Amino acid sequence: MSESRRSWTARLVVILPYAWLAAFFLAPFLIVLKISLSQTALAQPPYLPVVDLAAGWQGLKDFFTALSPDNYRLLISDSLYLGSYLRSLTIAAFSTLMLLIAGFPLAYALARMPRRWQPVLVVLVILPFWTSFLIRVYAWMNILQREGLLNQALLAFCIIDEPLAWLASDTAIYIGIVYSYLPFMVLPIYATLEKLDGSLLEAAADLGCRPRKAFWLVTVPLSLPGIAAGALLCFIPIVGEFVIPDLLGGSEQLMIGQVLWTEFFSNRDWPVASAVAVVLLSLLIVPVVIYQQMQLRALEEDR
Amino acid sequence: MRKGPSWFNIASIGLGLAFLYLPIAILVIYSFNASRLVTVWAGWSTRWYAELLQDQAMLEAAWTSLRVALLSATVATVLGTLAALSLVRMGRFRGRLLFSAMIYAPLILPEVITGLSLLLLFVAAAIDRGFWTIVIAHTTLTMGFVTVVVQARLLGFDRSIEEAAMDLGAPPVKTFFAVTLPMIAPAVAAGWMLAFTLSLDDLVIASFTTGPGATTLPIRIYSEVRLGVKPEINAICTIMIAVVAVTVVAASLLSKLREAKMAMPVPGAG
Numbered sequence: 001m002s003e004s005r006r007s008w009t010a011r012l013v014v015i016l017p018y019a020w021l022a023a024f025f026l027a028p029f030l031i032v033l034k035i036s037l038s039q040t041a042l043a044q045p046p047y048l049p050v051v052d053l054a055a056g057w058q059g060l061k062d063f064f065t066a067l068s069p070d071n072y073r074l075l076i077s078d079s080l081y082l083g084s085y086l087r088s089l090t091i092a093a094f095s096t097l098m099l100l101i102a103g104f105p106l107a108y109a110l111a112r113m114p115r116r117w118q119p120v121l122v123v124l125v126i127l128p129f130w131t132s133f134l135i136r137v138y139a140w141m142n143i144l145q146r147e148g149l150l151n152q153a154l155l156a157f158c159i160i161d162e163p164l165a166w167l168a169s170d171t172a173i174y175i176g177i178v179y180s181y182l183p184f185m186v187l188p189i190y191a192t193l194e195k196l197d198g199s200l201l202e203a204a205a206d207l208g209c210r211p212r213k214a215f216w217l218v219t220v221p222l223s224l225p226g227i228a229a230g231a232l233l234c235f236i237p238i239v240g241e242f243v244i245p246d247l248l249g250g251s252e253q254l255m256i257g258q259v260l261w262t263e264f265f266s267n268r269d270w271p272v273a274s275a276v277a278v279v280l281l282s283l284l285i286v287p288v289v290i291y292q293q294m295q296l297r298a299l300e301e302d303r
Numbered sequence: 304m305r306k307g308p309s310w311f312n313i314a315s316i317g318l319g320l321a322f323l324y325l326p327i328a329i330l331v332i333y334s335f336n337a338s339r340l341v342t343v344w345a346g347w348s349t350r351w352y353a354e355l356l357q358d359q360a361m362l363e364a365a366w367t368s369l370r371v372a373l374l375s376a377t378v379a380t381v382l383g384t385l386a387a388l389s390l391v392r393m394g395r396f397r398g399r400l401l402f403s404a405m406i407y408a409p410l411i412l413p414e415v416i417t418g419l420s421l422l423l424l425f426v427a428a429a430i431d432r433g434f435w436t437i438v439i440a441h442t443t444l445t446m447g448f449v450t451v452v453v454q455a456r457l458l459g460f461d462r463s464i465e466e467a468a469m470d471l472g473a474p475p476v477k478t479f480f481a482v483t484l485p486m487i488a489p490a491v492a493a494g495w496m497l498a499f500t501l502s503l504d505d506l507v508i509a510s511f512t513t514g515p516g517a518t519t520l521p522i523r524i525y526s527e528v529r530l531g532v533k534p535e536i537n538a539i540c541t542i543m544i545a546v547v548a549v550t551v552v553a554a555s556l557l558s559k560l561r562e563a564k565m566a567m568p569v570p571g572a573g
Binding site: 009010013014016017018020021022024025026027028029031032035045102105106108109110112113114121123124125127128130131132133134135136138139140141142143145147149179182186232233236237239240241242243246247257260261264265270273274277280281284288289291292295296299 | 308309311312313315316319320322323324326327329330333340343382383385386388389390391393396398401402403404405406407408409411412413414415416417419420421423424426427439440442443446450451454458475476500503504506507510511521524525528529531532536537540543544547548551555
């Protein structure tokens, strides 16, 4: 009795979240895939074909023959889309690199602080992440606008003669991204550095290794898992970023997240928006799987 | 990693924290600016806060956001904790790989993808969009974060206490509520708070899944912000920052107190 009841509740523990995610995370992707193969229509919902279950087998057959890869042909033939994908990947790659350059020294410094100070400092690094993403981007609009504090400061110190246009530029996008994603880079690196065994560095020193060399030969290689986790945690969402380029960037060149948004909200072209999403997802699926594997491995190691 | 910090380390931390906090500080200070021109300082004033109280649409949006966040964070915490239990305690069940993929993917997938796919599901299922669809969407988005937080705590504690309770004849459900839950409670609370703030924060997914009559605060703020910087927006942002800061600090103080109390009767535990 007790055994069977246990397995019943145990099963429920798994089934509840599993069912929720299957219904609201997995199933939607299949629908996106289906709609990306549909045609735009002046109807509600604004796409064709729609599965007609009443028509039975014939209805299903009609449904499948009506699907077409036209939206994907459009994505390939129109340089607007290709350009946006390329632009998003480039911006994500560069800003991940910048985040690494800015984030590693910060994580390293945190790990070397006296033990009792570390929790406070880590909370200080995380705290801005708890405030709204939108607010943090908006804060930079305050600073970067034409009459903003950055231009005022630069003018006051006579570094520039007339105000520069910071907003609506790629510089502003990079500033916004580095600012918003910094904690995501710092925390995973800090987590690996903090666990790093200090005696390894002592051993290197005893064997005559200079501190600088020991840093590159011992510290950096051992922190690679943290660096990889931080890089993925930043790179993947940045590729699809919408808010930052929309508020801080210019309107001549769009990132792919903006293209998807415009196709959906302005052009009301749901099938093309879906095709954009499917291609974006297929670009990101490899990094996502790598990230998932790293999470699972960490789970097994800690067990 | 021992050895003290060098000057370079201290400078890194100083610069890093300045970079993180200066923009927010400027935003807060300028919310008290008397001038409508956001760039000209004209003395201290609270007039934008007074005007905010007149802004019915903004207050309504804030109320909607609060209700969405309370509901979705609570459901996400229950589901996310169950998911953490499944991943850590249930061993290798069938479909575990797919399960973990569905848990971790929403954490990093661009929000435009998640938002669009959820919307298309609601349309396909002919569900009227509005308050409840945002709640469902935010629950799906945030439960993975709860799982990650709770899972870390579950991995960290001594399993033998649970086993002892079971050996003494406590049924699994009772063991969970009497032993496991109290031990993971700080992580569950932290997960709830994370889910709550993420829901309050979200613009993209809410924009996709909302319908007539359900405008959340970020959607409202975004529609204003697109037109440029405004002192009223600085004021509402300052209020949100203050709420979050007070909550986080209070929560960490509470957990410190709790830990101190829990540590006393059982020396050496944990």
